[in-house]
Amino acid sequence: METENVIGVDFGRREIAKTSHKQGWDGYNLQQKRDKYSRRRPSLPKKASQGTRSTRxxxxxILKRLSGREKRFQNWVNHNISSVIIEQAKQTRSLIAMENLTGIRESTNQQPRNKQEKRRSNNWAFHQLRLFVEYKAIKEGVEVVAIPAAYTSKTCHKCKHLGVRSNKNFKCSNPECGWKGDADFNGAQVIKLWGCTVNQPRGSW
Ligand SMILES: [Zn+2]
Incomplete structure (x- = not known):
């Protein structure tokens, strides 16, 4: 496929995934569902070790069934997200740019956060989501490039200077630019810029 465009995909910060086309999958509703599964767990192992034989x-x-349901739910969500991204790439004849997998863990663990948030970012199956995207891309003839993750969340997509990120917001530190806005959107845009450079090894300078 001849590709002219690039879709940048940012994984695993405030949103599960965010594309440079401003499409995002908010983790909030999904997280509530997952929390429900994990909240029911702590009391069970205790009972499982203290009750009568049949209670145990x-x-x-029950524990086994819960983890099975949670996994199926995660599979289903990741299948949906990856399908939409691939479909978008096909329709716009784009290649997909994603961060290196190692970068996801580093960037989501960068700042000290509360236990619940940490569990969330580490738990979501980004690895699986990434595999789904790659697998479907091969099947559909869509090209995928991996982008070094080091600075994507700290770089301003407008002027490429460093900026400050706090939760959902990004603010460029360059006084001549000063771009402010959605941090995940900025991240996806930076990934897209990298993808464009990779995509045009001859033309751009
Ligand atoms: Zn800027």
Whole structure:
């Protein structure tokens, strides 16, 4: 496929995924569902070790079933997200630019955060989501490039200077630019810029 455009995809910060086309998958509703699964867990292992023999067996069965449901739910969400991204790439004849996998963990763990948020960012199956995108891309003839993750969340997509990121917001530190806006959107744009450079090894300078 002849590609002229690039879709940048930013994984795993405030949103599960955000594209440079301003499409995002908010983790909030999904997270509530996942929290529900994990909240029900702590009391069960206790019962599973203290109850009568049949209680113990039942608790083990419930625990097993919960983790199965949670996994299926995650599979389903990741399949949906990756399908939409691939479909968009096909329709716009774009290649997809994504961050290196190692970068996801580093960047989501960068700042000290509360336990719940840490569990969330580490738990979501970004690895799986990335694999789904790559797998479907091969199947559909869409090109994927990996982008070094080091500065994507700290770089301003307008002027390429460093900026400050706090949660959902990004602010460029360059006084002549001063771009402010959605941090995930900025991240996806920076990934897209990198993708464009990779995509045009001859033309750009
Ligand atoms: Zn700027």
């Amino acid at each position: 067996r039942r608790c083990r069965q």
